[in-house]
Amino acid sequence: MAPRRGCSITVTRQAREAGIGVPEVAIYDSPDLNAFATGANRDHALVAVSAGLLQRMRREEVEAVLGHEMSHVANGGMVTLALIQGVVNTFVLFLSRVIGQLVDRTVFRNERGHGPGFWITTMIAQMVLGVLAMIIVMWFSRWREFRADSGGAKLAGRDKMIRALERLCASVQQDPMPEQLQAFGIAGKPSGLARMFMSHPPIEERIAALRARYT
Secondary structure, three states, X not given: OOHHHHHHHHXXXXXXXXXXXXXXXXXXXXXXXXXXXXXXXXXXEEEEEEHHHHXXXXXXXXXXXXXXXXXXXXXXXXXXXXXXXXXXXXXHHHHHHHHHHHHHHXXXXXXXXXXXXXXXXXXXXXXXXXXXXXXXHHHHHHHHHHHHHHHHHHHHOHHHHHHHHHHHHHHHHHOOOOXXXXXXXXXXXXXXXXXXXXXXXXXXXXXXXXXXXXX
């Protein structure tokens, strides 16, 4: 069976099980283990898989990858993440100007328009609040990955989802390249404060979460 047709059949079945519209399926030329979902809503989406993933993963592992991406579609994670990003950015701009205005009036005693204190304070506040906003967005991004793993386990089976993640983990360890390998959007294993800026949890944590949830 041709890879594209096989993916389309799997996606169609999983879409019915998830109660959503059947997404378009695309296969693009890349040696990396990559897969992603995008679209305006859960009934009009696109699931794309790299040729490298289809070549290097077994059929049941590909099924789990598709289940993970289909869960993103079903959960509305793509749109929700963009909305959260927009909302927190709006708050950053608003609050930074409020702080700038407050400092300009109370500290620099400026009663007319916006003085240098306003602009300097606003820029500093934007940087500080921007970092805090990024931490919030990245936390949500990590949470939605755990949720998509759980959804993929329901659509394809827990063992298949775990094997797909293990395959990805082995690929990350064997390939010297990636500082960031984007199959499921996985990045390396930062520690300390760097973990707060990870968009995806470490693969080992995702595997452990699946085993704990379904035992």
